Amino acid sequence: xxxxxxxxxxxxxxxxxxxxxxxxxxxxxxxxxxxxxVLRRANLTAKAGEVHGLVGExxxxxxxxxxxxxxxxxxxxxxxxxxxxxxGIESRSDSQxxxxxxxxxxxxxxxxxxxxxxxxxxxEPLKGWGALDRRAELEEATRSLAELGFELDASRPxxxxxxxxxxxxxxxxxxxxxxxxxxxxxxxxxxxxPEVEDLFSVVEKLKQRGVSIIFVTHRLEELARIADRVTVxxxxxxVHSTEMPRKDFSPLIHAMVGRELRDxxxxxxxxxxxxxxxxxxxxxxxxxxxxxxxxxxxEVVGLAGLIGAGCTELVETLFGAWPPETGExxxxxxxxxxxAPQDAIRAGMVLITEDRKTTGLALPLPLSHNITLSNxxxxxxxxxxxxxxxxxxxxxxxxxLRIRASSVDQKTASLSGGNQQKAVLAKWLFCxxxxxxxxxxxxxxxxxxxxxxxxxxxxxxxxxxxxLMISSELEEILGMSDRVLVMRxxxxxxxxxxxxxxxxxxxxxxxxxxxxxxxxxx
Amino acid sequence: MRDSMxxxxxxxxxxxxxxxxxxxxxxxxxxxxxxxxEKFLPILSLVLLFVALAILxxxxxxxxxxxxxxxxxxxxxxxxxxxxxxxISGGIDLSVGSVMAFSGIAGTMLLQAGxxxxxxxxGAMVAxxxxxxxxxxxxxxxxxxxxxxxxxxxxxxxxxxxVITDGLPIVRLPRTFGFLxxxxxxxxxxxxxxxxxxxxxxxxxxxKFTRLGRYAFAIGSNRxxxxxxxxxxxxxxxxxxxxxxxxxxxxxxxxxSRLMTGQPxxxxxxxxxxIAAVVIGGGSLAGGExxxxxxxxxxxxxxxxxxGSNLLGVSPFWQQVLIGSVIVFAVAVxxxxxxxxx
Ligand SMILES: Nc1ncnc2c1ncn2[C@@H]1O[C@H](COP(=O)(O)OP(=O)(O)OP(=O)(O)O)[C@@H](O)[C@H]1O
Ligand SMILES: [Mg+2]
Numbered sequence: 001x002x003x004x005x006x007x008x009x010x011x012x013x014x015x016x017x018x019x020x021x022x023x024x025x026x027x028x029x030x031x032x033x034x035x036x037x038v039l040r041r042a043n044l045t046a047k048a049g050e051v052h053g054l055v056g057e058x059x060x061x062x063x064x065x066x067x068x069x070x071x072x073x074x075x076x077x078x079x080x081x082x083x084x085x086x087x088g089i090e091s092r093s094d095s096q097x098x099x100x101x102x103x104x105x106x107x108x109x110x111x112x113x114x115x116x117x118x119x120x121x122x123x124e125p126l127k128g129w130g131a132l133d134r135r136a137e138l139e140e141a142t143r144s145l146a147e148l149g150f151e152l153d154a155s156r157p158x159x160x161x162x163x164x165x166x167x168x169x170x171x172x173x174x175x176x177x178x179x180x181x182x183x184x185x186x187x188x189x190x191x192x193x194p195e196v197e198d199l200f201s202v203v204e205k206l207k208q209r210g211v212s213i214i215f216v217t218h219r220l221e222e223l224a225r226i227a228d229r230v231t232v233x234x235x236x237x238x239v240h241s242t243e244m245p246r247k248d249f250s251p252l253i254h255a256m257v258g259r260e261l262r263d264x265x266x267x268x269x270x271x272x273x274x275x276x277x278x279x280x281x282x283x284x285x286x287x288x289x290x291x292x293x294x295x296x297x298x299e300v301v302g303l304a305g306l307i308g309a310g311c312t313e314l315v316e317t318l319f320g321a322w323p324p325e326t327g328e329x330x331x332x333x334x335x336x337x338x339x340a341p342q343d344a345i346r347a348g349m350v351l352i353t354e355d356r357k358t359t360g361l362a363l364p365l366p367l368s369h370n371i372t373l374s375n376x377x378x379x380x381x382x383x384x385x386x387x388x389x390x391x392x393x394x395x396x397x398x399x400x401l402r403i404r405a406s407s408v409d410q411k412t413a414s415l416s417g418g419n420q421q422k423a424v425l426a427k428w429l430f431c432x433x434x435x436x437x438x439x440x441x442x443x444x445x446x447x448x449x450x451x452x453x454x455x456x457x458x459x460x461x462x463x464x465x466x467x468l469m470i471s472s473e474l475e476e477i478l479g480m481s482d483r484v485l486v487m488r489x490x491x492x493x494x495x496x497x498x499x500x501x502x503x504x505x506x507x508x509x510x511x512x513x514x515x516x517x518x519x520x521x522x
Numbered sequence: 523m524r525d526s527m528x529x530x531x532x533x534x535x536x537x538x539x540x541x542x543x544x545x546x547x548x549x550x551x552x553x554x555x556x557x558x559x560e561k562f563l564p565i566l567s568l569v570l571l572f573v574a575l576a577i578l579x580x581x582x583x584x585x586x587x588x589x590x591x592x593x594x595x596x597x598x599x600x601x602x603x604x605x606x607x608x609x610i611s612g613g614i615d616l617s618v619g620s621v622m623a624f625s626g627i628a629g630t631m632l633l634q635a636g637x638x639x640x641x642x643x644x645g646a647m648v649a650x651x652x653x654x655x656x657x658x659x660x661x662x663x664x665x666x667x668x669x670x671x672x673x674x675x676x677x678x679x680x681x682x683x684x685v686i687t688d689g690l691p692i693v694r695l696p697r698t699f700g701f702l703x704x705x706x707x708x709x710x711x712x713x714x715x716x717x718x719x720x721x722x723x724x725x726x727x728x729x730k731f732t733r734l735g736r737y738a739f740a741i742g743s744n745r746x747x748x749x750x751x752x753x754x755x756x757x758x759x760x761x762x763x764x765x766x767x768x769x770x771x772x773x774x775x776x777x778x779s780r781l782m783t784g785q786p787x788x789x790x791x792x793x794x795x796x797i798a799a800v801v802i803g804g805g806s807l808a809g810g811e812x813x814x815x816x817x818x819x820x821x822x823x824x825x826x827x828x829x830g831s832n833l834l835g836v837s838p839f840w841q842q843v844l845i846g847s848v849i850v851f852a853v854a855v856x857x858x859x860x861x862x863x864x
Contacts, residue, residue, distance in 0.1 A: 321749070341749060342753070342754055344752075345752040346752075353750060358747070359747055360747060360750070361747055362739070362743035362744040362748065363743065363744065364810045364811070365743050365810070369736065373736075373740055373748075373753075374752050376736060376737075384731045384732065385732065385733065385736065387731070427751070
């Protein structure tokens with residue numbers, strides 16, 4: 001391949017003189033938001049057919065760098081080259097023209113439109129005279145979903161989908177935009193393992209077709225399977241860029257967090273005590289059937305199941321987000337009636353929902369207001385909110401959970417994804433509950449913070465709290481829980497003792513279920 | 523006044539200390555000057571408008587005219603304070619104008635029946651609250667959207683007012699009633715202006731220091747998240763609409779006092795001016811945004827425009843065009859500012 005004239009004119013800015021130019025090269029990209037520097041002269045190169053991992057702590061600047069690449073954010077300094085030529089990316093349409101598409105970390109679908117309409121949003125198939133060709137749109141979408149191996153009905157409105165399914169739509173949208181480069185910003189954080197496998201086989205196919213992929217994630221084992229190279233961002237600067245290691249991640253982790261990390265799952269120094277929560281025959285039509293479970297003080301119980309198995313529905317019903325139709329809930333032996341979230345909170349039970357954007361946070365509000373929202377009562381004296389006390393509380397949680405924010409007043413929407421997740425945790429910790437229902441509590445959280453959150457869960461358990469944790473990462477469930485409940489088609493089908501089980505056994509009960517479930521229902 | 527009362531969440535973000543070892547912050551750039559300008563555009567335009575009118579019309583800077591402007595603004599503005607709360611919570615109230623007529627009639631009928639003024643004012647406020655209660659129940663229990671619910675009560679309240687009065691004004695009110703609209707405190711401060719200021723401080727306090735205000739922001743920003751946070755949304759929405767209704771009752775009595783009659787046709791078209799005042803002051807119809815200081819400035823801009831047009835002999839028809847343009851322009855500038863902040 002000949003070197004394009006643009007690069008040969010100025011040889012010092014083109015290190016790829018002798019070799020064919022990389023598909024993408026970002027050089028010296030800097031960015032700051034109202035005086036706070038987020039990216040410092042970051043470089044990133046991706047070759048054709050390469051899967052390039054991008055890792056780093058929460059708030060390191062990964063999403064910001066990717067939004068600059070896709071033209072959604074302007075950069076303060078730096079250059080972007082595409083196939084060796086200046087890419088001229090100033091807006092989203094410029095990057096689209098080059099064939100760059102992006103799967104966003106915070107999903108960005110139009111909820112009232114169908115899956116198909118979302119997949120083709122902005123590039124709808126048209127009939128000859130300019131009207132939308134809805135039939136073609138539906139057929140195309142159905143075909144590409146099938147090709148990707150995603151089991152989704154293309155005609156359903158997105159508002160009826162759960163976060164994992166929405167993520168699949170977002171992936172399908174980016175993939176069908178058929179591109180030269182696909183940015184995937186934490187695409188797996190809300191998927192369970194079968195969908196992750198589907199995604200990986202798609203990635204493999206794309207790679208063969210010569211598509212470049214930048215894959216942002218906090219799960220290094222995933223990168224070990226699919227990535228060729230990896231780049232580490234720390235405080236907005238690139239500190240490391242190598243071949244992706246297959247086994248030993250410690251140099252990577254060291255580069256990310258600046259310290260050694262042992263024992264991702266710290267041991268708990270407490271044995272389960274007396275029963276604190278007892279649930280009998282909890283049912284809700286079409287969601288959960290006769291759920292029975294017990295939680296003990298000092299205990300962490302894992303709740304595992306595939307997408308649609310009803311794990312989320314179970315905890316939401318327990319929390320009162322949807323009133324149950326039948327069933328009895330006892331807390332410390334006393335029957336409680338939970339018709340709304342405030343009833344659960346009053347009884348000392350909180351739910352960290354899986355979708356921070358829709359149910360977890362009021363994003364336009366300042367961070368401190370979100371942290372204190374569900375326990376504002378505690379800050380009120382004679383009808384007046386103690387603003388200074390509120391700041392102090394928020395500050396305390398920012399330090400305790402190491403939330404990266406420029407101040408307690410920072411707009412929550414402008415925090416990075418992982419830091420938003422920590423804000424949700426802070427909000428519920430401030431309620432000082434006895435029972436925690438955690439739905440994907442570490443979604444989008446970096447390794448270092450994840451270990452701290454596990455440590456925090458242990459502290460809570462040691463102080464007598466009980467924890468019911470849903471996770472799509474079986475490793476997390478095995479690492480943290482005393483017992484595991486497996487759900488399928490709205491029922492708890494199996495209880496396993498964590499010490500004596502394995503990922504395979506859990507998957508066996510969860511997956512066996514899904515193939516039987518269809519038959520049982522009809 | 524601006525600093526103590528500005529309670530929109532976005533306005534507090536520049537003040538507090540940083541928790542990160544922030545790198546030396548850059549000197550203010552051109553774009554930051556622009557942001558600043560855009561943020562203070564409402565108050566700046568108010569000042570410019572004031573100065574321009576003072577130069578253009580010899581009648582503007584006279585005590586009778588200024589006092590007249592203050593009295594007229596107070597009526598719209600007091601209603602706009604309640605509307606600020608409603609809009610922050612993600613709602614809207616199209617029935618304000620009709621409710622104003624209804625509660626004005628209720629209050630003046632009490633006066634006519636010989637009851638003392640404070641009781642009559644209370645009566646008007648209770649009448650306003652009753653409509654607030656109806657609106658909020660329609661919205662929270664029947665789950666009718668605020669726009670439709672209040673469109674319905676806008677017609678119903680007006681209709682009932684006409685039925686009760688047979689379309690005739692309530693007259694022969696006690697002479698002392700005039701004090702509410704035309705009196706002065708300490709010989710110089712128009713009574714309506716004093717009431718406006720008191721209620722503005724009250725609303726500012728509510729927004730900044732009480733759960734009612736905080737929850738209004740939360741409900742307006744993300745209703746689902748507010749529900750999951752355990753906020754009893756129904757109860758707070760009822761409180762918000764009732765409070766706004768009470769404010770409307772107060773405004774109605776001031777307006778009646780200025781005319782010394784209870785007019786069943788009062789307040790027609792006021793919903794536009796009231797909502798416009800909130801929106802010009804930075805309130806967002808999507809919810810979660812708005813401030814008392816903004817609303818007060820917005821209401822004064824509106825009334826200076828109409829007062830100025832009258833003084834300069836601009837036809838009332840053109841005034842409507844002017845006011846419409848100002849509303850659209852204000853919202854456009856606000857959107858631009860938000861988009862830049864990302
Ligand atoms: N619009 C904004 N205004 C102010 N600060 C912002 C804005 N957008 C991002 N930031 C800040 O920039 C930093 C980097 O954010 P970014 O989203 O790029 O992090 P990230 O590496 O993707 O983290 P995560 O792993 O949590 O997703 C964060 O500290 C965030 O608070
Ligand atoms: Mg991110």
